Amino acid sequence: SQQGEEDPQALSIQEGENATMNCSYKTSINNLQWYRQNSGRGLVHLILIRSNEREKHSGRLRVTLDTSKKSSSLLITASRAADTASYFCATGDLYSGNTPLVFGKGTRLSVIA
Amino acid sequence: EPEVTQTPSHQVTQMGQEVILRCVPISNHLYFYWYRQILGQKVEFLVSFYNNEISEKSEIFDDQFSVERPDGSNFTLKIRSTKLEDSAMYFCASSLIQENRYTFGSGTRLTVV
16 A cells, blocks of 8 residues: 555644654655645645655745655644644555555644744 | 535434435546545545546445436535444545645535434
8 A cells, every 4th residue: 555654643843843744655656745634624735746856845844755765754844823733645656547645644733822 | 726615514314314425526627536534533535536437446435335426517425324434524525637636625524323
């Protein structure tokens, strides 16, 4: 399975600090995506990084991808209380174009004001 | 920004009853998905749909589940005989291509009593 597994399961930080979440996966991928979910709501796409990319930025988000280690990290800089949510990684399989995204259990981020 | 719309937002049903969850994907998207999330747990893939047929389904998607795209806009998930363990948030999603970002709806909270 190419299912991503996030680490840590839960993270609590003070507003203004940086938050780092990690994701590991098992198979070869063509892309890795990060999503955010506010409590009881749908998932919102944050960023997509392709297998031939090593780093990508979007606003306060920075994603890295290490295909040799089959891992990715999501960094949120200067966190805000509004960043409190669950964050999920999901991977797209390299060899099976029909395989849908499979999500891990997520990291629950709490940003304390 | 285009949205995926799901109705109803909350449905309560008696065990053994049939329910139909409705979704309106983004109009130019080609791939459609149903996921579910039992409270506090991971987001689980149910089924993907492309070109008017199921392209992949998970072990969860057994004979009591069915999907349909009855017209050019709606995408429905039917559960024929609901069980208590079907209680969950059900999310619809769509994407332009398989490898692209998914857009999720806000979900239907199904409660089976």
